[in-house]
Amino acid sequence: MAVANEVENRRAKSGKSPQSDGKAERERLRMMMLIRRFEERTYQEYTKPGQKIGGFCHLYSGQEAIAVGIAALFDKQRDYLINGYRCHGHSLALGMSPRAAMAELFGKATGCSKGKGGSMHLFSAEDHNLGGHGIVGGHIPLGVGVAFAQKYKRTGGVTFCLFGDGAINQGTFNEALNLASLYKVPCIFIVENNGVAMGTQVERASAEHDLARRGCGFNMPHYNVDGNDLDTVIAEFGKAVERARNGEGPSYIVANTYRFRGHSMSDAMKYRTKEEMQRARQRDPISLYEVALRERGLLTDEQADAMEEEVNKLIDEAIRQADADPHPDIEDRFTDILAEQYPLEK
Amino acid sequence: MIEEMERDENVFLMGEEVAEYNGAYKVSEGMLDRFGPQRVIDTPISEAGFAGLGIGAATVGLRPIIEFMSWSFTLVCLDQLVNNAANIRYMSGGQFKVPIVFRGGNGIAHQLAATHSHRVETIYARIPGLVVVSPSTPYDAKGLLKTSIRCDDPVIFLESEMLLGDKGEVPDEEYTLPLGKAHVEREGSEVTIISYGKSMARFARPATKVLVEEEGIDVELIDLRTLRPLDLPTIVNSVKKTNRCVIVSEDYGYCGMGGAILAQLQKPCFDYLDAPIENIHSDEIPVPFNHYMEQAMMPSVEKVVAAVKEVTYR
Incomplete structure (x- = not known):
C-alpha cells in the first residue's frame, strides 16, 4: 500500500494522469540519454588524435534533467529559451537535430549557425532557441528583453533564462x-x-x-529545486511558468545539480575528490528517472535497451555526417554580419 | 521618434528619465503623455540591464529606441553592444536580426570633465555588425534617425548635447535620409574637408565659411553622416578631385576617428595628393574641467583654417 501511494505521489508530481501510457515519460528519458550520449561522444571526438572539434567546449553530462524538464513545459509557439555557453543539452531538448548541433561543433556549413558560432553559440530560430552565449552573465538582460517583448505583444509566452552559478556574481544578474x-x-x-x-x-x-537567497531583494519567488530529479524539475519549474503566464511576473529558481565532466575540455578536475564524484554518480538524473519509470511500470528492460541502442546509433550517425559535411565556403565569412544592404534607404 | 512610434507600434522608447522627467535633455518631452507608460519607459540606472533588455526585445520582433543619457555611460555596458547587439546575427548564422537604435549625447559637452566627455565613435565604428550614425543638423538628425529606426541592424546614433539647442529647417512632410551615404554639403575644387556630428557643426562648417568668404579658397565640404559603414567612394573621389584633404574630429588623434579615415584614404589617394592629409583632432589628454583648458584641447575654427591654408600652401 505504501509503495502504491508513493507511485501515486510520483504520478501527481509529474502532472500525468494515472492512466499515462508512459509515452511522454519514455520520450523524456530518451532525450536525457540522447544528450548524455551526445556529450560523451563529443568528449571522445574532442580528445582523440586529429581533433576535429576546436575551441572551447563545455559538456552538460549530469545536468540533463533541467533541460529536459524545461522542454516538457516549453510551448514552442510562444516560449523562448536563452542560455550561457553550456548549451548543447537545451538545444537538443528543444528539438535541434544532433547532426545540426554536432556539425556546428565541427564548424561545418551544415551546423545550426553555419559554422560561425561553435559549441558555445548554438542557436535555432525555429525552436525559439536564442543561444548559446559565451560571456558569463552577458545574456541575462537579453532574457528579460525577450520576456518584455512577450508582455508587450501579449503573446502569453514565457522566457526561460538559464545561467550557471558563476553568472550570479556578475553585475548583469x-x-x-x-x-x-x-x-x-x-x-x-x-x-x-x-x-x-x-x-x-x-x-x-x-x-x-x-544561492536561492541570492534572489532576495527582487520581490519575486526564489527557491531551491533538486535539479537531478526530472519530475521535481517539471513540477517546480511548472509553478513559475504558471505564475508567469498568469501575468504575475518573474521567478528565480536554483536547480542544484552536478556536472560529471570538467568545466571545459582542458579541465583535469583536480578540485574534486573521487568520493565526491562517486556520490554524485549515485544521483545521476538518468538513472534516477529510469528507476522511477520502472517503479511506475512505464518502462521495461527491452524498452530501455532499445532506446539506448537507438540513441547510440543516432549520435554515431550524426558524427559520421558532421565529419563528412563540408566546411563553409571561405567567402561566406563575409555574410550574416548585417541584415541590410548599404547605402540604405527606407 | 514620435512619427516613427505612430507609424509602427513595435517601436518604443526606453532609458533613464525619458518618461516622467520628460527626458534628461527634454528630447522626449511630451512622449509619455502621448504614448503612455507601455511605450515610453523609465529605467533604473542600469545601462547593461536596459541595453541588454532592448537587444533581447529586438531579437524577437520589437524595435527599441534605447536612450543613454550620455554615450560615456556606455562604457559600463560595452559587452551588451559589442558582444550581443553586434554578434548575435553572425553567431547564429543569420537566424536572428537586431533592429535597435541606441542614442544619446556623444563627445565633449561643456565642463563635464573627463568621465562624461568621451568620444566613443571608434569604440563602436570598429565593430562589424554595428552601424554608426552621427548627424550634424536638425534636418539630418530627423532624417537619419527615422531611417535608423526602420533599419534591421543595430544603430549607434551619436548625438551631441551641444547641438540639441541648434535651430534649422525641418520640413513637416515625411522624409528620410540614407545610411552609409556621405553628404557633399558644398562642392569645391581646391581642398576637401571631411567631418561629422558636432565637429562638423562647430568647426568644419564655420571654418569653411571663413575659408570661402574671407580667404577665397574653394572648399569641398563633406559631412560623413554615417561612420560605419563608411562611404569611402564619395570621399576618395572628392580627394582625387581636390588633391588636398583636412579631416576634422574632436576624437583623439591616435586610434581616433580621423586617423581611421586617413588610413582608408592613404592608398587610393596617394598618387593624387599635393600635400599630406591633415588630421585635426583633440589633444591626447583626459578632458579637463576648466573651460579654457577644455576649449584649448579641442579643434577650433582657427585650427581648421590654419590646416587648410597649410595644405593649400597659402
Missing part, C-alpha cells in the same frame, strides 16, 4: 532581476548550480552559500 521584477515580465531565471564556476566552488565565490 542584479540589473536583470531588478528590471524583470520592476516591469513584471514573464521571465523564469534558472540557475543551473553545479557547485563550481570553472574551478571555483560556490562557497569561494558567493558570500551567501544558499
Whole structure:
C-alpha cells in the first residue's frame, strides 16, 4: 500500500494522469540519454588524435534533467529559451537535430549557425532557441528583453533564462532581476548550480552559500529545486511558468545539480575528490528517472535497451555526417554580419 | 521618434528619465503623455540591464529606441553592444536580426570633465555588425534617425548635447535620409574637408565659411553622416578631385576617428595628393574641467583654417 501511494505521489508530481501510457515519460528519458550520449561522444571526438572539434567546449553530462524538464513545459509557439555557453543539452531538448548541433561543433556549413558560432553559440530560430552565449552573465538582460517583448505583444509566452552559478556574481544578474521584477515580465531565471564556476566552488565565490537567497531583494519567488530529479524539475519549474503566464511576473529558481565532466575540455578536475564524484554518480538524473519509470511500470528492460541502442546509433550517425559535411565556403565569412544592404534607404 | 512610434507600434522608447522627467535633455518631452507608460519607459540606472533588455526585445520582433543619457555611460555596458547587439546575427548564422537604435549625447559637452566627455565613435565604428550614425543638423538628425529606426541592424546614433539647442529647417512632410551615404554639403575644387556630428557643426562648417568668404579658397565640404559603414567612394573621389584633404574630429588623434579615415584614404589617394592629409583632432589628454583648458584641447575654427591654408600652401 505504501509503495502504491508513493507511485501515486510520483504520478501527481509529474502532472500525468494515472492512466499515462508512459509515452511522454519514455520520450523524456530518451532525450536525457540522447544528450548524455551526445556529450560523451563529443568528449571522445574532442580528445582523440586529429581533433576535429576546436575551441572551447563545455559538456552538460549530469545536468540533463533541467533541460529536459524545461522542454516538457516549453510551448514552442510562444516560449523562448536563452542560455550561457553550456548549451548543447537545451538545444537538443528543444528539438535541434544532433547532426545540426554536432556539425556546428565541427564548424561545418551544415551546423545550426553555419559554422560561425561553435559549441558555445548554438542557436535555432525555429525552436525559439536564442543561444548559446559565451560571456558569463552577458545574456541575462537579453532574457528579460525577450520576456518584455512577450508582455508587450501579449503573446502569453514565457522566457526561460538559464545561467550557471558563476553568472550570479556578475553585475548583469542584479540589473536583470531588478528590471524583470520592476516591469513584471514573464521571465523564469534558472540557475543551473553545479557547485563550481570553472574551478571555483560556490562557497569561494558567493558570500551567501544558499544561492536561492541570492534572489532576495527582487520581490519575486526564489527557491531551491533538486535539479537531478526530472519530475521535481517539471513540477517546480511548472509553478513559475504558471505564475508567469498568469501575468504575475518573474521567478528565480536554483536547480542544484552536478556536472560529471570538467568545466571545459582542458579541465583535469583536480578540485574534486573521487568520493565526491562517486556520490554524485549515485544521483545521476538518468538513472534516477529510469528507476522511477520502472517503479511506475512505464518502462521495461527491452524498452530501455532499445532506446539506448537507438540513441547510440543516432549520435554515431550524426558524427559520421558532421565529419563528412563540408566546411563553409571561405567567402561566406563575409555574410550574416548585417541584415541590410548599404547605402540604405527606407 | 514620435512619427516613427505612430507609424509602427513595435517601436518604443526606453532609458533613464525619458518618461516622467520628460527626458534628461527634454528630447522626449511630451512622449509619455502621448504614448503612455507601455511605450515610453523609465529605467533604473542600469545601462547593461536596459541595453541588454532592448537587444533581447529586438531579437524577437520589437524595435527599441534605447536612450543613454550620455554615450560615456556606455562604457559600463560595452559587452551588451559589442558582444550581443553586434554578434548575435553572425553567431547564429543569420537566424536572428537586431533592429535597435541606441542614442544619446556623444563627445565633449561643456565642463563635464573627463568621465562624461568621451568620444566613443571608434569604440563602436570598429565593430562589424554595428552601424554608426552621427548627424550634424536638425534636418539630418530627423532624417537619419527615422531611417535608423526602420533599419534591421543595430544603430549607434551619436548625438551631441551641444547641438540639441541648434535651430534649422525641418520640413513637416515625411522624409528620410540614407545610411552609409556621405553628404557633399558644398562642392569645391581646391581642398576637401571631411567631418561629422558636432565637429562638423562647430568647426568644419564655420571654418569653411571663413575659408570661402574671407580667404577665397574653394572648399569641398563633406559631412560623413554615417561612420560605419563608411562611404569611402564619395570621399576618395572628392580627394582625387581636390588633391588636398583636412579631416576634422574632436576624437583623439591616435586610434581616433580621423586617423581611421586617413588610413582608408592613404592608398587610393596617394598618387593624387599635393600635400599630406591633415588630421585635426583633440589633444591626447583626459578632458579637463576648466573651460579654457577644455576649449584649448579641442579643434577650433582657427585650427581648421590654419590646416587648410597649410595644405593649400597659402
